[in-house]
Amino acid sequence: MQAKTVFERLRQFDAYPKTLEDFRVKTFGGAAVTVVSGVLMLVLFVSELNYYLTKEVHSELFVDVSRGQKLKININVIFHKLPCAYLSIDAMDVSGEQQIDVDHNLLKQRLDLQGKFIDETPEKQNLGESTPGQAVQNVTKSLDPARCDSCYGAESPELKCCNTCEQVREAYRKKGWAFNTPENIEQCIREGWSSKMIAQKNEGCKLFGYLEVNKVAGNFHFAPGKSFQQHHVHVHDLQAFGGQKFNITHTINHLSFGMDYPGILNPLDEVNQIADEDQMMFQYFVKVVPTIYTYIGGKILYTNQYSVTKHSRIVSQGSGENGLPGVFFMYELSPMMVKYTEKQRSFMHFLTGVCAIIGGVFTVAGLIDSLIYHSARAIQKKIDLGKAS
Numbered sequence: 307m308q309a310k311t312v313f314e315r316l317r318q319f320d321a322y323p324k325t326l327e328d329f330r331v332k333t334f335g336g337a338a339v340t341v342v343s344g345v346l347m348l349v350l351f352v353s354e355l356n357y358y359l360t361k362e363v364h365s366e367l368f369v370d371v372s373r374g375q376k377l378k379i380n381i382n383v384i385f386h387k388l389p390c391a392y393l394s395i396d397a398m399d400v401s402g403e404q405q406i407d408v409d410h411n412l413l414k415q416r417l418d419l420q421g422k423f424i425d426e427t428p429e430k431q432n433l434g435e436s437t438p439g440q441a442v443q444n445v446t447k448s449l450d451p452a453r454c455d456s457c458y459g460a461e462s463p464e465l466k467c468c469n470t471c472e473q474v475r476e477a478y479r480k481k482g483w484a485f486n487t488p489e490n491i492e493q494c495i496r497e498g499w500s501s502k503m504i505a506q507k508n509e510g511c512k513l514f515g516y517l518e519v520n521k522v523a524g525n526f527h528f529a530p531g532k533s534f535q536q537h538h539v540h541v542h543d544l545q546a547f548g549g550q551k552f553n554i555t556h557t558i559n560h561l562s563f564g565m566d567y568p569g570i571l572n573p574l575d576e577v578n579q580i581a582d583e584d585q586m587m588f589q590y591f592v593k594v595v596p597t598i599y600t601y602i603g604g605k606i607l608y609t610n611q612y613s614v615t616k617h618s619r620i621v622s623q624g625s626g627e628n629g630l631p632g633v634f635f636m637y638e639l640s641p642m643m644v645k646y647t648e649k650q651r652s653f654m655h656f657l658t659g660v661c662a663i664i665g666g667v668f669t670v671a672g673l674i675d676s677l678i679y680h681s682a683r684a685i686q687k688k689i690d691l692g693k694a695s
């Protein structure tokens with residue numbers, strides 16, 4: 307007896323009072339609303355599920371206190387009108403030291419003017435060199451290593467013998483002489499120096515690989531001519547090209563500072579720069595932002611992202627304006643570091659979202675349905691009344 311009254315009481319709390327089956331009316335309007343709301347629920351559920359399955363990425367910003375890391379610069383640049391034999395690559399950091407501690411693996415590949423590869427295997431490139439050394443070594447291998455060839459009048463106490471074309475150029479440069487008759491110099495003929503320069507005249511060059519530098523500000527550049535230090539100034543020897551003008555049109559296929567993380571944006575990728583004038587200097591000022599990316603599995607990636615501003619101008623040799631045709635990258639490191647942490651989205655949130663979708667759509671559909679039903683009834687009544695009178 308007692309238990310029965312308790313159950314009677316509890317029944318008062320039922321938030322879902324049921325109507326008797328007999329009093330229910332199934333309408334065509336109701337069916338239509340049900341189908342539409344069912345489709346809507348499904349669509350919303352799928353979008354919610356999609357959102358749940360993506361990863362949440364939290365970002366934090368703090369001062370970079372890491373030390374002693376290296377900066378890896380990945381490079382892939384195409385010069386459409388600049389032959390590989392002309393191009394030299396240099397890297398320097400703020401200390402002014404050149405190519406010190408720079409671990410690199412850069413390759414050059416010759417392209418014809420249509421952008422097709424001329425030789426299939428790329429050639430390894432050393433920093434600060436314009437002509438690859440490999441070919442020269444092959445030629446000079448068969449010669450007496452103790453020989454002492456003439457420097458054609460440019461001998462100096464430090465450089466008494468000029469055994470390669472490169473050394474003759476060096477000697478000429480030290481004297482301040484113009485090196486414009488390589489066809490009269492035996493070493494150069496032997497190495498096929500000028501024929502190589504002429505043969506490659508109408509070619510392009512693809513340059514790719516990486517540089518590993520100290521994590522301090524610095525620059526690296528690609529410019530025609532062999533580079534050297536003169537009175538502590540970095541200069542490029544352009545004499546060998548006899549006043550030839552260079553078209554520095556280039557495409558940066560890829561430039562990044564470290565490994566890619568999901569969602570990274572490298573602003574210089576696929577950047578195409580057409581040089582409207584000859585002898586142009588392109589400068590890219592790059593700000594490198596150290597970045598840590600933590601994957602869900604706990605794997606941590608130390609990398610960098612960057613922002614860039616561009617500047618280009620024409621280098622006119624006559625005006626005494628200093629500058630060099632070529633492509634220059636000046637990079638600086640930001641003192642702030644960004645940390646991204648991947649996280650799984652909360653399952654509870656997902657569940658809440660799903661309930662909100664189902665409940666919300668169900669309720670709104672009920673309102674619409676009753677609106678349709680009642681207004682239809684009201685209209686029907688009016689019509690009936692009209693008929694009766």
Ligand SMILES: *[C@@H]1O[C@H](CO)[C@@H](O)[C@H](O)[C@H]1NC(C)=O
Pocket residue numbers: 386387553554555580581582583584
């Ligand atoms: C340099 O080469 C590009 C691409 O081939 C061309 O569009 C541009 O006009 C050239 N510039 C000059 C000064 O010839």
